[in-house]
Amino acid sequence: MVTQEVDRVDQIIDRYIAEEGTLIQILLDLQREYNWLSKDILKRISERLEIPVTHIYRVASFYKAMSLTPRGYHLVSVCLGTACHVRGGPKILDKVEEVLSIKAGETTEDMNFTLLRVNCLGCCALGPVMVVDGEYYGKLPRTKVKGIIESFA
Numbered sequence: 777m778v779t780q781e782v783d784r785v786d787q788i789i790d791r792y793i794a795e796e797g798t799l800i801q802i803l804l805d806l807q808r809e810y811n812w813l814s815k816d817i818l819k820r821i822s823e824r825l826e827i828p829v830t831h832i833y834r835v836a837s838f839y840k841a842m843s844l845t846p847r848g849y850h851l852v853s854v855c856l857g858t859a860c861h862v863r864g865g866p867k868i869l870d871k872v873e874e875v876l877s878i879k880a881g882e883t884t885e886d887m888n889f890t891l892l893r894v895n896c897l898g899c900c901a902l903g904p905v906m907v908v909d910g911e912y913y914g915k916l917p918r919t920k921v922k923g924i925i926e927s928f929a
């Protein structure tokens with residue numbers, strides 16, 4: 777390929793990379809604003825950006841930070857990645873499920889908490905790890921779970 781062709785190919789690729797970045801930023805801002813991304817929101821983005829709604833749906837369902845179902849006011853994530861799993865992550869998850877009376881992936885009826893099971897939070901040495909609204913609790917004993925959750929209630 778001659779240099780001019782490479783530049784032109786790059787221009788076209790860059791155009792789409794920029795659009796993808798824009799789409800992700802819009803989705804993240806709307807997620808922050810509404811705490812989830814409804815069908816109406818996805819449809820509106822599709823109309824405004826002239827991107828197929830199926831593509832937006834695919835992007836939104838790929839990122840853990842985005843939710844296509846209503847989320848509770850507080851987000852609790854329990855890590856069950858390998859390191860956390862061997863250090864008692866499943867017992868932490870059981871305890872959170874017991875305290876909130878919901879299963880992983882569900883939201884409490886009062887919309888106060890959503891519980892997620894995640895694969896690795898990038899701080900394996902601290903396992904088992906639970907995160908509530910961005911606050912990390914590492915080397916977490918099962919006995920402390922209830923108190924932490926209740927402090928957010």
Ligand code: FES
Pocket residue numbers: 855856857858859860861895896897898899900901903905
């Ligand atoms: S496995 Fe839990 S933080 Fe990595």
